[in-house]
Amino acid sequence: MRGAGADHANARAAVIDVIRAAGTISRTEIVNTTRLTPGTVSGEVRRLLDEGLVVEVGRAPSTGGKPRRLLELVASSRFAVGIHLDHDGVTYALADLGGAIVARRRVDGVGEAEPDDVIRAMAREAAGIVEDAQVDPARVLGLGVVSPGPLVAATGMVMSRPSLHRWVDYPLAARLEAASGLPVVVDNDATAAAVGEHWTRASEPSAAFSALYMATGIGSGTIVDGVPYRGASSNTGEIGHVCVAVSGPMCWCGNRGCVEAVAGPASVVAAARAAGVDVGAREGVETLERGAGLLRAFGRVVDAAHAGDARARAILADSARYVAVAAQTLCSMMDVDLVVLTGPAFALAGELYLPVVQERVSRAVVAHGHGVRVRVSAHANQAAAVGAAALVLQSELVPRRFGVRLLVGAER
Amino acid sequence: MRGAGADHANARAAVIDVIRAAGTISRTEIVNTTRLTPGTVSGEVRRLLDEGLVVEVGRAPSTGGKPRRLLELVASSRFAVGIHLDHDGVTYALADLGGAIVARRRVDGVGEAEPDDVIRAMAREAAGIVEDAQVDPARVLGLGVVSPGPLVAATGMVMSRPSLHRWVDYPLAARLEAASGLPVVVDNDATAAAVGEHWTRASEPSAAFSALYMATGIGSGTIVDGVPYRGASSNTGEIGHVCVAVSGPMCWCGNRGCVEAVAGPASVVAAARAAGVDVGAREGVETLERGAGLLRAFGRVVDAAHAGDARARAILADSARYVAVAAQTLCSMMDVDLVVLTGPAFALAGELYLPVVQERVSRAVVAHGHGVRVRVSAHANQAAAVGAAALVLQSELVPRRFGVRLLVGAER
Numbered sequence: 001m002r003g004a005g006a007d008h009a010n011a012r013a014a015v016i017d018v019i020r021a022a023g024t025i026s027r028t029e030i031v032n033t034t035r036l037t038p039g040t041v042s043g044e045v046r047r048l049l050d051e052g053l054v055v056e057v058g059r060a061p062s063t064g065g066k067p068r069r070l071l072e073l074v075a076s077s078r079f080a081v082g083i084h085l086d087h088d089g090v091t092y093a094l095a096d097l098g099g100a101i102v103a104r105r106r107v108d109g110v111g112e113a114e115p116d117d118v119i120r121a122m123a124r125e126a127a128g129i130v131e132d133a134q135v136d137p138a139r140v141l142g143l144g145v146v147s148p149g150p151l152v153a154a155t156g157m158v159m160s161r162p163s164l165h166r167w168v169d170y171p172l173a174a175r176l177e178a179a180s181g182l183p184v185v186v187d188n189d190a191t192a193a194a195v196g197e198h199w200t201r202a203s204e205p206s207a208a209f210s211a212l213y214m215a216t217g218i219g220s221g222t223i224v225d226g227v228p229y230r231g232a233s234s235n236t237g238e239i240g241h242v243c244v245a246v247s248g249p250m251c252w253c254g255n256r257g258c259v260e261a262v263a264g265p266a267s268v269v270a271a272a273r274a275a276g277v278d279v280g281a282r283e284g285v286e287t288l289e290r291g292a293g294l295l296r297a298f299g300r301v302v303d304a305a306h307a308g309d310a311r312a313r314a315i316l317a318d319s320a321r322y323v324a325v326a327a328q329t330l331c332s333m334m335d336v337d338l339v340v341l342t343g344p345a346f347a348l349a350g351e352l353y354l355p356v357v358q359e360r361v362s363r364a365v366v367a368h369g370h371g372v373r374v375r376v377s378a379h380a381n382q383a384a385a386v387g388a389a390a391l392v393l394q395s396e397l398v399p400r401r402f403g404v405r406l407l408v409g410a411e412r
Numbered sequence: 413m414r415g416a417g418a419d420h421a422n423a424r425a426a427v428i429d430v431i432r433a434a435g436t437i438s439r440t441e442i443v444n445t446t447r448l449t450p451g452t453v454s455g456e457v458r459r460l461l462d463e464g465l466v467v468e469v470g471r472a473p474s475t476g477g478k479p480r481r482l483l484e485l486v487a488s489s490r491f492a493v494g495i496h497l498d499h500d501g502v503t504y505a506l507a508d509l510g511g512a513i514v515a516r517r518r519v520d521g522v523g524e525a526e527p528d529d530v531i532r533a534m535a536r537e538a539a540g541i542v543e544d545a546q547v548d549p550a551r552v553l554g555l556g557v558v559s560p561g562p563l564v565a566a567t568g569m570v571m572s573r574p575s576l577h578r579w580v581d582y583p584l585a586a587r588l589e590a591a592s593g594l595p596v597v598v599d600n601d602a603t604a605a606a607v608g609e610h611w612t613r614a615s616e617p618s619a620a621f622s623a624l625y626m627a628t629g630i631g632s633g634t635i636v637d638g639v640p641y642r643g644a645s646s647n648t649g650e651i652g653h654v655c656v657a658v659s660g661p662m663c664w665c666g667n668r669g670c671v672e673a674v675a676g677p678a679s680v681v682a683a684a685r686a687a688g689v690d691v692g693a694r695e696g697v698e699t700l701e702r703g704a705g706l707l708r709a710f711g712r713v714v715d716a717a718h719a720g721d722a723r724a725r726a727i728l729a730d731s732a733r734y735v736a737v738a739a740q741t742l743c744s745m746m747d748v749d750l751v752v753l754t755g756p757a758f759a760l761a762g763e764l765y766l767p768v769v770q771e772r773v774s775r776a777v778v779a780h781g782h783g784v785r786v787r788v789s790a791h792a793n794q795a796a797a798v799g800a801a802a803l804v805l806q807s808e809l810v811p812r813r814f815g816v817r818l819l820v821g822a823e824r
Contacts, residue, residue, distance in 0.1 A: 208644035220745075224643060231636060231747025231778075232620035238744040238777045243737045244655060253777055255740075325655045328667075332650040333632075333745045335643025365653045365665055369645050 008044075011036055013398035015044040016053070017226065019073055020098070021201065024057055026068035045071060052077045053097070053397075073097055078397070079140045081126045082388030084189065085147040085167075086215065090122065093382060094129050095389035097397075099200035101382065103133040115170045123179035141396040142183035144388035145172060146192040148217050185391045190219030190237055191228055192387030193342045197377060198223045199390035209338035210330045212239065212357075213383065214345035216294050218260045218326065222334045229334070237334075239326045240264065263322035265298040265345050268315055272301040275311040295344050302349045320353045324360035331364040331372050342377035343384070350376030420456075423448055425810035427456040428465070429638060431485050432510070433613065436469055438480035457483060464489045465509070465809075485509055490809070491552045493538045494800030496601065497559040497579075498627065502534065505794060506541050507801035509809075511612035513794065515545040527582045535591035553808040554595035556800035557584060558604040560629050597803045601625060602649055603640055604799030605754045606633030609789060611802035621750035622742045624651065624769075625795065626757035628706050630672045630738065634746045638810075641746070649746075651738045652676065675734035677710040677757050680727055684713040687723040707756050714761045732765045736772035743776040743784050754789035755796070762788030 014034045019025055025033075030041045048054035057072045075098040082093040089108040093101050107125060122143075130140055147167070173184045187195075194211035208224040218240030222229040229236055240260035241253050248257025249267070261267060273279050279297040304312035327339050339361060341350045358374040361367065379386055426446045431437055437445075442453045460466040469484045487510040496503040501520040505513050519537060534557075542552055559579070585596045599607075606623035620636040630652030634641045641648055652672035653665050660669025661679070673679060685691050691709040716724035739751050751773060753762045770786040773779065791798055 206644070222643075224641075229636075229641065231634075232618070232749045233747055233778065233781050235778045235781055236745065236747040238747075241744050241777045242654075242741045244658065246656065246733070246737060253775075255775055321658070325658060329654045329741065329745070332653050333648065333741070335645055335648040335650075337644045363665075363667055365650045366643075366645065366647045369647055 011040050012044050012047070015041060015048065016073070017398045019048075019054060019071055020199075024070040024072045026070055028068055030071075075100065077139065078393070079130070079135050080389040080392035080396075081129060081140065081143045082192075082385040082390070082392070083122060083126065083143055083145045084384040084388055085118075085145060086189075086384075090118070090125070091382070091385040092125050092129050093385035093389055094133055094135065095386065095393070097393065099196070099386065099390055099393065101379075101386060101389075102135070103129050104382070104385070105129055113166075115166055115172070116175070119172070119175045119179050122176060126180055126182075140182065142185060142392040143176060143180055144185045144187070144192065144391040145176065146187050146189045146384050146388040146391070148189055148215070148219070183392070183396065185388075185395050187234065187388075187391055188219060188221075189213060189215065189343070189384040189387070191221035191230075191234070192391050193377075193383040194221030194223050194340075194387070195228055195394055196379075196383055196387030196390040197340050197342065198226060199393060200379070200386060206336070206338040208334065208336045209340060210237070210334055210336045211340045211342050211377070211383070212323075212327055212330060212346075213343040214264070214323070214341070215343045215384070216265055216345075218264050218323070220330055222330075222336060237330075239330055242326060242329055244322055244325050259322055259326040263319040263326075265294055268301055268319050269294060269297045271315045271318075272297075272304070272312055275315060277301055277304050277309060277312050277315070295348070298345060299348045302352065305352065316349065316352055317356070320356035323353055324357045327357045327374070328360050328364045331361050331366050335366050337370050337372055339372060339374045340377050341374065342380045344381050346376055347381035350380055423452050424456050424459070427453060428460065428485070429810045431460075431466060431483055432611075436482040436484045438482055440480055442483075487512065489551065490805070491542070491547050492801040492804035492808070493541060493552065493555045494604075494797040494802070494804070495534060495538065495555055495557045496796040496800055497530075497557060498601075498796075502530070502537070503794070503797040504537050504541050505797035505801050506545055506547065507798065507805070509805065511608070511798065511802055511805065513791075513798060513801075514547070515541050516794070516797070517541055525578075527578055527584070528587070531584070531587045531591050534588060538592055538594075552594065554597060554804040555588060555592055556597045556599070556604065556803040557588065558599050558601045558796050558800040558803070559584075560601055560627070560631070595804070595808065597800075597807050599646065599800075599803055600631060600633075601627065601755070601796040601799070602631030603633035603642075603646070604803050605789075605795040606635050606752075606799070607640055607806055608791075608795055608799030608802040609752050609754065610635045610638060611805060612791070612798060618748070618750040620746065620748045621752060622649070622746055622748045623752045623754050623789070623795070624735075624739055624742060624758075625755040626677070626735070626753070627755045627796070628677055628757075630676050630735070632742055634742075634748060649742075651742055654738060654741055656734050656737050671734055671738040675731040675738075677706055680713055680731050681706060681709045683727045683730075684709075684716070684724055687727065689713055689716050689721060689724050689727070707760070710757060711760045714764065717764065728761065728764055729768070732768035735765055736769045739769045739786070740772050740776045743773050743778050747778050749782050749784055751784060751786045752789050753786065754792045756793050758788055759793035762792055 015030055018030050018033050027041055027045055031038050052074060054071050055074050056069045058070050075096040078097045080095050082095060084091040089106055091106045094103040095101050126143055130137055173186045177184045190213035193213045197211055210220050210222045213219045220237035220239040222237055241258045243257045244259050245257035245262055249261050250256055251258035251261035269279050280300045301312050305316050354374060354376055361372045361374060377383055427442055430442050430445050439453055439457055443450050464486060466483050467486050468481050470482050487508040490509045492507050494505040494507060501518055503518045506515040507513050538555055542549055585598045589596045602625035605625045609623055622632050622634045625631045632649035632651040634649055653670045655669045656671050657669030657674055661673050662668055663670035663673035681691050692712045713724050717728050766788055773784045773786060789795055
């Protein structure tokens, strides 16, 4: 794409994002906020009106001059399907342009199924959720697929992860595009969760925030000025594999003392079982992780803690202590002013971890310069699926990374 | 600044950066690399020729069509003064547009001097180094000041750091601008070191790289696609305060088991002295750190290790083990493909740390997707001063962060 096209794409992205963030806004306010010229804003708004993405919804109170017409995104004008692939199964979420989930379904049994079969089922389910919701397929922008990282974003080939071993080197994005006829975006669950928080405005305004995502594994994603931090290969924020104990237990990644190995749900469940807490399952933790039961077992430990079980409380407190160290590392490395605890494990136990994490991050070096707020996501349990849909909305509508790339492409 | 102005600034920055990176390059190649339009590139190049920043140096071999004129930056057309403020003293480096140091001087004794006196001396020394080098003051773009972080980049007020306690809340940038009459950029030493590596092309091409900076403290700076990662407040990459041992020794920052406390030069010197290694100083480590001797004492431990002292070797190996964990954390969080060891401590001991760090980062999760190279900076000892000058060149000539901000300013 040449410069003029890129300039237009950047301006369009900026205008859409400002309208989305504001709810309703006038053209003049868009000019003031984006610092684009009035002519550019006017032209982009006209195109968005023509495409039905934006609608005029009334007039702002007069300030003496001509009343200002207010603009708003049309939530039902575009949709995206978020697909969260994990060992337990696949979650489908149909999100509208505002990031609201209008339909959702969950299908069991990915771990041992053939990827090709899963891909065909995915395309079918994605079409089905759109049809059942009576959404015009022409309004669906694409499919976002997330799975536990690391992965290869450029090709959508998922890399090694023990719970999804059949997906190693599988060209997921290409196969799913072929099967569905729609654009496919692939990312890791934690980065998607961060994009979902950003897109749905579930988080309060922030210059830079991180999503600390805990499911069976632990990851993080960071958004600065509305743009995900991606590093060299989109495999950033692997906070689960940051070492917090050099002589600690072995992690599946091959190192000792990773946060995930020391404090993740698998270690909590193993410790709870060893201490005699009823975790509602007899399988070993490794079997649990390959199967569907790890988070259920983790939930039993959380329930026991809430019921006053001192062993469960102590084990979760120990996990929280290390997760809090990880959150502090996140703040120290990424310099964020907000940490959002999200993912299904925090949907179960977020309120138990929150005060421990908040206390610890307030002692991070960056906290001398600005506060660091911590909160639990409003949609922690569906964060990856919401994020998967938001990835599509972001990449199809406000692909701002391209704008950055344009300026720096020379250096690659 | 309105859109048109910002577009021009972005295009100018992209063109300068491509010429700098390439050495010599034709207009056509600039168009291909930046994806700007031929008209935009032609206009920007004409302005740069008019300003004397760029010169035509000959013609590329004909490929059948019209021979292409080659462009090159004029190194002597612009200069910047880098000022590295630490407890030991102040280092001044006059760098040309290519990032080459054309003059350098060092003045002792900042720690206990009054900041106002230091600022006056700084302005005098900066003018002096320019004059002695017989550089036209009109060609000096500004002064870059770096000090150990954290700091407040927007105002230049340095925050708490024990070795520079008099500088807390001091409006360094404003006072130095007033005293020197030149633009002043302030940043932390590690980010500056990364910018210096980038600007001087000391590092090989990289999609994302980190400078792991060790002086008396430990920090890091990360550059992605040529742009420093800055987070919410430019206090990113505080790898020295990442916890590697939850029950480890207290750090000055108030937490336990920080990398800096466990493995930094102060801990190496303390351990060496306790083991009977002659560190060439009798003061306690705290006194050493406030005074001028810590890195000299660290150098004595390194010398002892090179001379075969098993105690010194073991102590440095222990430090390297934790520094390597920190480097792995850097890779896992930032997803970089290159780690550059820099700063005066690595100037002394980089070759001892290098193999340990290289082995460890090859086991980072991201290393499954791409290799991570590690090397010692070619100007590790002067990295902060070189970086300080490069910050000015970057902020005055290729202020690309603005381009990003333009698109996302709405969200602040």
